[in-house]
Amino acid sequence: MDTLSYKTLSANKQNADKKWFIVDANEQVLGRMASKVAKVLRGKYKTNYTPHADCGDNVIIINAGKIVMTGKKMSNRELFSYTGYPGGQKRITPSKMLAKDETSVVRHAVKGMLPKNKLGAAILRNCYIYPGKTHNHDAQKPTKLNLNDLK
Helix, strand or coil: CCHHHHCCCCCCCCCCCCCEEEEECCCCEHHHHHHHHHHHHHCCCCCCCCCCCCCCCEEEEECHHHCECCCCHHHHCCEEEECCCCCCEEEECHHHHHHHCCCHHHHHHHHHCCCCCHHHHHHHCCEEECCCCCCCCHHHCCEECCHHHCC
């Protein structure tokens, strides 16, 4: 028996086959969209998924300012941040975040679904978020990703 033919291949940064996808966030529910985008960024839909390596794809999210949240979450939910000083806790609603920066709500949701370590920070750098339809990644020839086809 040839034992070399039964080796498990482990993907790493050098031999990862990275593709470019584009996602239209117009009228998409934020959490459902962010979880599927995080899985694509992580590489969990690939057969050679490796948990400790960045083997996921690059994702471009357009129309990030047109996302929706179910119920009254856009005005009632509060996102917290802490400066580290006494009394330095800050609260902001997603609607106010969208008013300041239209991409921040989507980035916050996707970041929360990635690992909280150096690998998660590296994976988040593969996600490009734009508030409108225009983006500057035409040279990469991204393919349109339909999130409804993913589980």
